[in-house]
């Protein structure tokens with residue numbers, strides 16, 4: 001049933017487009033791809049490849065339940081003094097940190 005498959009794939013792609021358009025405003029798509037890569041490579045080294053935690057605390061939507069995106073963005077930018085959580089200010093703008101915070105709070109990207 002190649003037809004059905006094509007429709008499923010098409011539906012999936014429009015879902016992704018919808019999903020990212022809603023919260024990635026102002027950040028070019030090429031940059032959001034880099035941010036996702038960074039989350040896995042850099043954040044993942046402490047928080048786990050699937051954000052379930054490791055040296056760093058779990059960052060799944062469940063674990064962050066109720067957290068406020070602005071607060072998370074602030075933590076990402078400033079780090080947590082006295083812990084292994086570094087400041088990402090040299091690498092991220094405020095809107096990028098907010099994008100990451102909102103990304104972490106969304107459950108759709110989770111497998």
Ligand code: HEC
Pocket residue numbers: 038039042043044045046047055056057058059063064072075076080083084085086088100
């Ligand atoms: C070197 C290890 C390390 C790396 C790399 C790292 N973190 Fe962390 N992170 C931590 C630790 C440890 C904590 C817990 C700090 C504490 O005890 O409050 C933390 C806490 C956090 C929190 C707060 C979680 C909460 O429940 O309040 C967020 C959000 C966060 N990190 C996001 C990120 C993001 C996004 C990246 C990548 C850009 C990243 N971290 C990279 C170690 C790391």
